[in-house]
Amino acid sequence: MSSDSSSSISNDGSTDQNPNPSPTAKPLDFLQERLASIALTEPNGGAESPSDQEPQAGVSNGSFIEEIQEVVQNNQAAGSEAVVEEVSESFTHGVVWRDNSEHEVDAPSSPSSSGYAGERGSSSATSESGIGEGGEDEIREVRNDDSVDGVSDLQQSWVPGKRHVDEDDASISWRKRKKHFFILSNSGKPIYSRYGDEHKLAGFSATLQAIISFVENGGDRVQLVRAGKHQVVFLVKGPIYLVCISCTEEPYESLRSQLELIYGQMLLILTKSVNRCFEKNPKFDMTPLLGGTDVVFSSLIHSFNWSLVLSGAQKASLHPDDMLLLSNFVMSSESFRTSESFSPICLPRYNPMAFLYAYVHYLDVDTYLMLLTTKSDAFYHLKDCRLRIETVLLKSNVLSEVQRSLLDGGMRVEDLPVDTSPRSGILSAHLGQHKVPTESPETSREEYIGVGGPFGLWHFIYRSIYLDQYVSSEFSPPINSSRQQKRLYRAYQKLYASMHDRGVGPPHKTQFRRDENYVLLCWVTPEFELYAAFDPLADKALAIRTCNRVCQWVKDVENEIFLLGASPFSW
Amino acid sequence: MGCSSSLPDRNSGRLGGLNAENGGAPDAKNLRVKLVLLGDSGVGKSCIVLRFVRGQFDPTSKVTVGASFLSQTIALQDSTTVKFEIWDTAGQERYAALAPLYYRGAAVAVVVYDITSPESFNKAQYWVKELQKHGSPDIVMALVGNKADLHENREVPVQDGIDYAEKNGMFFIETSAKTADNINQLFEEIAKRLPRPSSS
Numbered sequence A: 001m002s003s004d005s006s007s008s009i010s011n012d013g014s015t016d017q018n019p020n021p022s023p024t025a026k027p028l029d030f031l032q033e034r035l036a037s038i039a040l041t042e043p044n045g046g047a048e049s050p051s052d053q054e055p056q057a058g059v060s061n062g063s064f065i066e067e068i069q070e071v072v073q074n075n076q077a078a079g080s081e082a083v084v085e086e087v088s089e090s091f092t093h094g095v096v097w098r099d100n101s102e103h104e105v106d107a108p109s110s111p112s113s114s115g116y117a118g119e120r121g122s123s124s125a126t127s128e129s130g131i132g133e134g135g136e137d138e139i140r141e142v143r144n145d146d147s148v149d150g151v152s153d154l155q156q157s158w159v160p161g162k163r164h165v166d167e168d169d170a171s172i173s174w175r176k177r178k179k180h181f182f183i184l185s186n187s188g189k190p191i192y193s194r195y196g197d198e199h200k201l202a203g204f205s206a207t208l209q210a211i212i213s214f215v216e217n218g219g220d221r222v223q224l225v226r227a228g229k230h231q232v233v234f235l236v237k238g239p240i241y242l243v244c245i246s247c248t249e250e251p252y253e254s255l256r257s258q259l260e261l262i263y264g265q266m267l268l269i270l271t272k273s274v275n276r277c278f279e280k281n282p283k284f285d286m287t288p289l290l291g292g293t294d295v296v297f298s299s300l301i302h303s304f305n306w307s308l309v310l311s312g313a314q315k316a317s318l319h320p321d322d323m324l325l326l327s328n329f330v331m332s333s334e335s336f337r338t339s340e341s342f343s344p345i346c347l348p349r350y351n352p353m354a355f356l357y358a359y360v361h362y363l364d365v366d367t368y369l370m371l372l373t374t375k376s377d378a379f380y381h382l383k384d385c386r387l388r389i390e391t392v393l394l395k396s397n398v399l400s401e402v403q404r405s406l407l408d409g410g411m412r413v414e415d416l417p418v419d420t421s422p423r424s425g426i427l428s429a430h431l432g433q434h435k436v437p438t439e440s441p442e443t444s445r446e447e448y449i450g451v452g453g454p455f456g457l458w459h460f461i462y463r464s465i466y467l468d469q470y471v472s473s474e475f476s477p478p479i480n481s482s483r484q485q486k487r488l489y490r491a492y493q494k495l496y497a498s499m500h501d502r503g504v505g506p507p508h509k510t511q512f513r514r515d516e517n518y519v520l521l522c523w524v525t526p527e528f529e530l531y532a533a534f535d536p537l538a539d540k541a542l543a544i545r546t547c548n549r550v551c552q553w554v555k556d557v558e559n560e561i562f563l564l565g566a567s568p569f570s571w
Numbered sequence B: 001m002g003c004s005s006s007l008p009d010r011n012s013g014r015l016g017g018l019n020a021e022n023g024g025a026p027d028a029k030n031l032r033v034k035l036v037l038l039g040d041s042g043v044g045k046s047c048i049v050l051r052f053v054r055g056q057f058d059p060t061s062k063v064t065v066g067a068s069f070l071s072q073t074i075a076l077q078d079s080t081t082v083k084f085e086i087w088d089t090a091g092q093e094r095y096a097a098l099a100p101l102y103y104r105g106a107a108v109a110v111v112v113y114d115i116t117s118p119e120s121f122n123k124a125q126y127w128v129k130e131l132q133k134h135g136s137p138d139i140v141m142a143l144v145g146n147k148a149d150l151h152e153n154r155e156v157p158v159q160d161g162i163d164y165a166e167k168n169g170m171f172f173i174e175t176s177a178k179t180a181d182n183i184n185q186l187f188e189e190i191a192k193r194l195p196r197p198s199s200s
Helices: A010-016 A029-041 A055-061 A063-067 A172-176 A198-217 A252-270 A272-280 A294-306 A320-332 A379-395 A398-408 A421-426 A441-447 A482-499 A540-556 B045-054 B093-103 B118-134 B148-153 B158-167 B183-193
Strands: A070-074 A086-090 A179-185 A190-193 A221-227 A230-237 A240-246 A307-311 A340-345 A356-364 A367-373 A457-464 A469-472 A510-514 A519-524 A528-534 B030-039 B067-075 B081-089 B108-114 B140-146 B171-174
Touching: A179 A198, A179 A252, A179 A294, A190 A198, A198 A221, A198 A230, A198 A240, A221 A252, A230 A252, A240 A252, A252 A272, A252 A294, A252 A320, A252 A482, A294 A320, A320 A356, A320 A367, A340 A379, A356 A379, A356 A398, A367 A379, A367 A398, A379 A398, A457 A482, A457 A540, A482 A510, A482 A519, A482 A528, A510 A540, A519 A540, A528 A540, B030 B045, B030 B093, B030 B118, B045 B067, B045 B081, B045 B108, B045 B140, B045 B183, B067 B093, B067 B183, B081 B093, B093 B118, B108 B118, B108 B183, B118 B140, B118 B158, B140 B158, B140 B183, B158 B171, B171 B183
Parallel strands: B030 B081, B030 B108, B108 B140, B140 B171
Antiparallel strands: A070 A221, A086 A307, A179 A190, A179 A240, A221 A230, A230 A240, A340 A356, A340 B067, A356 A367, A457 A469, A457 A528, A510 A519, A519 A528, B067 B081
16 A cells, blocks of 8 residues: 555656666755655644545545446556656747647636636757757737637736636536646645645545555556546556546547656656655655645646657657756746746656756746756856857857747748659658649649648648657648647547557558548658648548658758757757 | 755765855955845745845746846945845745755855744744854844735734844844835845955
């Protein structure tokens, strides 16, 4: 029951398998001592001490338990389930290091929710010795879903912090939320909840804990519970439990990797040494340690709507997950914008036990520079480095170029170059289409009547497998509103899951799917993956042709949009 | 607040901490001092600094992460200047263990509490003790009761602040970052109390 942090926790493997020999192996003992001492001084409040002895009793309390239709369990206690290193890539507008973590309109159908439009500005970060990390987000939201041409976006500050704190599990509005995330301790103490006040959710947390421990007591592990339209996804990380309850129909793998990222975000703030607090005091209350970080988690969860989590091997030392979490942390913490800062952070994929120190300085509203060091006393050195870097960036006009390119945006489907047949022939892989119509591109372009790019192309994402980088087109009409964008991402997500469905024979190479919303075309080769969305009435042959052109286009501008050369993100 | 004795880098042998390299010989006319702000989260440390450095007040609370660095130079009547290099630390519990990183080598510590919060006054006393144990022996300490504009919600009597400061050899002042009340006075008073390097 009291799962410790020893090696018996198999699913910790993903973070333990640190590819890097850690130069920062020296953990910060002082913080661990600090954390430990907090644990010791923690009063044994046990106000809602959740049925350690009788987990079954807790189960019967859970109202939604009655709806359980199917419990998927993994009978192997040790993690035979392959923990795939997940490479999380968020959408970029043409530049690789730019995360588009657009802030969602929360549960737009919910009566009490208001539409949040966010413009967080954008920024990019690089750091000393080629540690390029950080990111920017560019939030565009058109409040009126229709008839806005996407240029006159309403830009508005995203309201930071947690919303709907007044809710708890008895509130109807709380129950109607489409996607809940919870972090709790293995004694059932709430640590974080996306909606509502953690402390009011103590009973609910205890119920979740009871489910997990009930199954664990049987030598099993609960991973997924389906209850009608709801999926309840569990992730156990030593003494920390993470749970997602969602009716968004996202694939299990996606929800699970989102939980992994939330856990990583927690580690980024505290390191894994927080486990020791629970070893010393199982009833340790972790909420004070995460004080003020609601906004970091809510911003990350928000970004899940705009991020795709793709699987793949990753050789680079600065793991994309770490980059995503780090940039989320910096961009969601407003204080970094106020003045230069020096803050301890942990990169979970790099070394989950140790802190690094981040020097953060905003060069302008959209761009920040982050320098990472293992030395706690390196502030003045890094400040000096920053001054020199800034001077070079200014003198070389790089900063203004960055500004310009942020304004220009990335690739637009409307700009897709016209087909030039000889070129397409060069493509080593050519999406199979035996009877390619041989009409001239100009006339065919006129044939298509509608919005978007040629032949009804609305949007695409191209991922270079070799570079492990991707590019996606800017959103353009008719994918205007954040709701439409979210829907498209969800559709991609499903498409991705179906292309990468493990255990169902060899992976698919191509997929063409038409429903009332889109034509979706996916093409996976050893070199790249392409996901494209078209008008639902788009012609199949022309769509395939267009995909070939997109691939050619990306290859033509590869030098500009991707970071080439030896692993740009290695230390 | 239990554990105070754990110091960062205790084993590393580095003693410098976050101290500016001394850029030249000490100048009796142009002082440069490291100042650290400590105190519970939400008492207004960042607001005090931003009011002092930029003359701004932002009512939307922005939780400080780690520590922010700002500097401001003031001129005194005796025509000396004092450049404050200010470490505005995060008040959150998880950063408490990192505080030595910021207060080590500091010539001035400003310990802030919120006059509407007795808890924050207790926390301030914790910081004073910590500084007495681990700070520089000749550190200049100021005790600041912030949010003086909220006097109708006051829960920490002025006299409590005065008494505690006196007992611990500190300078005491109540401020309001919101109204700018006493903010400049705080830093001017600190500047006056700084030990002057004997002119060499």
